[in-house]
Amino acid sequence: MPKGYVVAAIRVHDKDGYERFRVAAGEAIGAHGGRVLARDPRPERREGGLDGTIVVIEFDTPDAARRFYESPEYTAARKLREAAAETDLLLVEGV
Secondary structure: OOOEEEEEEEEEOOHHHHHHHHHHHHHHHHHOOOEEEEEEOOOOOOOOOOOOEEEEEEEOOHHHHHHHHHOHHHHHHHHHHHHHEEEEEEEEEOO
């Protein structure tokens, strides 16, 4: 079965609020079996206009990634992030 990934580009405008989000999101990620594979505040962009901190989180299955994203724990964390940053977020199925 393919893995599931959450890929985000996050543009922070409230560092303190974002730090609260990171703590809450980290707890939610761990509770749902996720693993942060990459977090880079200065990625080397080669094409396109996407910017911000890039985060890649792996889950055992695409359904596990969906359950994480829709969970009450991450919903609460997401509200913190929405107040502190603008985000592009994708759920991606591995190959």
